[in-house]
Amino acid sequence: GIDIRLPIGLVFSLVGILLTAFGVASNSAIYQRSLGINVNLYWGLVLLAFGILMVVLGRRGMRPSGSSK
Amino acid sequence: MGLTSIDWIIMLLYFASVLGIGAVLKRYVKSSTDFFLAGRSLPAWICGLAFLSANLGAQEVIGMAASGAKYGIATSHFYWIGAIPAMIFVGLFMMPFYYGSRARSVPEYLRLRFDEKTRGLNAISFAIMTVFSSGISMYAMARLIQVLHVLDPIFDRLHIARSGIFHVSIIASAIIVLVYILLGGLTSAIYNEVLQFFLIVAGFIPLVWLGLKNVGGWHGLSEKLPAAFTHSWMGMSSAQTNPLGVDWFGLVAGLGFVLSFGYWCTDFLVVQRAMAADSMTAARRTPLIAAFPKMFFPFLVILPGLIAIALPSTAAHLATTNTGSAATTAQYSEGLIPPKIDPNTGRPLLDRQGKLIMDYDLAIPNMLLHYFPTGILGLGLTALLASFMSGMAGNVTAFNTVWTYDIYQSYIRPHESDEHYLWMGRVATVFGIALSVLAAYAATRFNNIMDMLQLVFAFVNAPLFATFLLGMFWKRATGHGAFFGLLTGTVAAAVHHGLTLPIGEPVGIKGGWLGPILHVYPSDMAQNFYTAIWAWTTCFVVTIVISLLTQPHEESKLVGLVYSLTEKPSEKHLRWYARPAALAVVIIVVLLLLNIFFG
Missing domain, CATH: 1.20.1730.10 (Sodium/glucose cotransporter)
Structure with a gap:
């Protein structure tokens, strides 16, 4: 079957890219409520890194020699 | 938002x-075991x-x-x-x-x-x-x-x-x-x-x-x-x-x-x-x-x-x-927690002691x-x-x-x-x-009916672990013992709830509905915990007593089901x-x- 880490990694990578891009492009005024921290940019990068890690692990699990299903 | x-x-x-x-x-779903x-x-x-x-x-x-x-x-x-x-x-x-x-x-x-x-x-x-x-x-x-x-x-x-x-x-x-x-x-x-x-x-x-x-x-x-x-x-x-x-x-x-x-x-x-x-x-x-x-x-x-x-x-x-004004909400809030607002008056709701309901x-x-x-x-x-x-x-x-x-x-x-x-x-x-x-x-x-159902579920669940504990760790426990233990445990939970009440609560869904109130608990959480204790204890005792009075399963049928008869x-x-x-x-x-x- 599929290794669950692959779809999880894809979802988190996409969300990470979206948040990071939005964090770069957005007006700093919207971050007043998050204590002035561009939480979209920083958390987006964390989620992107996590997503890439899960994709790598998931692809390794899907190889014939490697699966969670 | x-x-x-x-x-x-x-x-x-x-x-x-x-x-x-x-x-x-x-x-990948081809059989009932897969599904x-x-x-x-x-x-x-x-x-x-x-x-x-x-x-x-x-x-x-x-x-x-x-x-x-x-x-x-x-x-x-x-x-x-x-x-x-x-x-x-x-x-x-x-x-x-x-x-x-x-x-x-x-x-x-x-x-x-x-x-x-x-x-x-x-x-x-x-x-x-x-x-x-x-x-x-x-x-x-x-x-x-x-x-x-x-x-x-x-x-x-x-x-x-x-x-x-x-x-x-x-x-x-x-x-x-x-x-x-x-x-x-x-x-x-x-x-x-x-x-x-x-x-x-x-x-x-x-x-x-x-x-x-x-x-x-x-x-x-x-x-x-x-x-x-x-x-x-x-x-x-x-x-x-x-x-x-x-x-x-x-x-x-x-x-x-x-x-x-x-x-x-x-x-x-x-x-x-x-x-x-x-x-x-x-x-x-x-x-x-x-x-x-x-x-x-x-x-x-x-x-x-x-x-x-x-x-x-x-x-x-x-x-x-509810539809309270922002000023009312802010005036009575505790931190970010607003009070519950009466939809008819727009004023905060109070409990029986006159305290705000948050x-x-x-x-x-x-x-x-x-x-x-x-x-x-x-x-x-x-x-x-x-x-x-x-x-x-x-x-x-x-x-x-x-x-x-x-x-x-x-x-x-x-x-x-x-x-x-x-x-x-x-x-x-x-x-x-x-x-x-x-x-x-x-x-x-039917909010009250749902509350009542939740209460009944609590009565049914409370004695359950006694049945499993005896079933898995006491080979003498029997089907009659388990069944009547569960039933009496559930009844014990209901009776305990009906004879007790949390402090400051009216008789009804919170308890006391059986007539005389034998004990007042300091909170409804305390009442819930002790209701569970009474239910479990009743189920445990009744299951043991009835099991000792009835015919147990042959030991050969309990292999893999009871601790003492199962390979570790x-x-x-x-x-x-x-x-x-x-x-x-x-x-x-x-x-x-x-x-x-x-x-």
Whole structure:
């Protein structure tokens, strides 16, 4: 079957890219409520890194020699 | 709530993912075992996260934050006393019987160990309970979407009355859960529960981080709140001196033993996840793996409640469940917690002692609105929706299995082909969801009836662990003993509730409905814990007495079902850190450290 880490990694990578891009492009005024921290940019990068890690692990699990299903 | 396109994209991405996982897994569902038990093919870490996530429904995320705001860090007892010890016990001592007996469900184990009538009693009560739980989760999600005004701009733009938001929320969540379970069965539910687990963590970590940074860390939070709110064991020697209103014996015996072991060790909703594991060792490690993140969940779901109550009151970004003015809401708020507002007068509601009734359920929603800008707000909202949907899906998959194996196959159509039961499993998923929708609507119209049903479920669940404990560890226990023990335990719970009352409460659904009030408890939580203790003790004693008066099973029929007659699982081939016993020791050490540090 599929290794669950692959779809999880894809979802988190996409969300990470979206948040990071939005964090770069957005007006700093919207971050007043998050204590002035561009939480979209920083958390987006964390989620992107996590997503890439899960994709790598998931692809390794899907190889014939490697699966969670 | 000002959602923008990026928030909607994140939410739609989540919905597309859960449906996509179901669609991909459809081709692997070829038998009823694939559909109901994921082919018993999943590794321990997946089952472990699903074991945890299936329990992460609305009551958990919204309810625990609400309790955090109301009672403080003492709410962590529901995890550190009320979950972890039971998870260790089921992993080490009970999974060998559930998994080793090849029972397909918890009620089926009761049939193998005891008899048909004990299985029937458990299966029917469990099936009804899961449908209502799923419906209540659905209702809570639809109410939250209404309160947060998530869909208001869309409805306004389409010139549709806002009263339709509740109906759309119910139907949309029902269809999404229905489709992904229908396609991929339990595997789809479990895979999505793992995704939902990571989303919940990803959505709540930045919320807690921002909140703690705002109040000056744990030290700053401790200075802003009463001492009992940041020390979980402070004042536990007496019910009068702690926020929960419970004494230590009621807490340890009622919550820590009867209620928590009754849930984590016997509820098929969570045990089903461990039964899907690919080996006996994986099944035993499932609840132990789940215990690690579970220990730290108070920091994700209870801490936001404490932060919400510690912040200065502000009218900005506050959601309220009723139509009070912003000024009224701000004037009477405690931190980010607004009072409940009387819809007729627009004034805050007061209890019988004249104190404000606070809307603690809004702790998490208001924290999201207070700290999250657009973008990450979509992620936070997705985390909330994921928690509601994992709770719903967990109940529906448990329902379709118990209905098909323990009711339909046992009493309606035995001796049919495997394809027929696979078909019935899918039909059961459809009518399980349909009944959940009806239950959600019943909750809107008959709130008191739903409260009454919850109470009856509590009476039925309270004695359950006594039956399993005797069944697994005493070979002399008989079917008659188990059946009548369960019945008398349930009656004892009802009688105890009917003869007692929490202080300051009127006679009725809170107790005292049998006439003379023999005891007044300091809180309704204390009454609940002692009701459970009475029910468990009655069931335990009656089961022993009737078992000694009736004919036991032959010992040869109890192999694999009773501790003393079953070969112990060998762990010699495993490395020390992979052995369930070693995992349990690590969990206990961490648990002690958490209790010492936050005690």
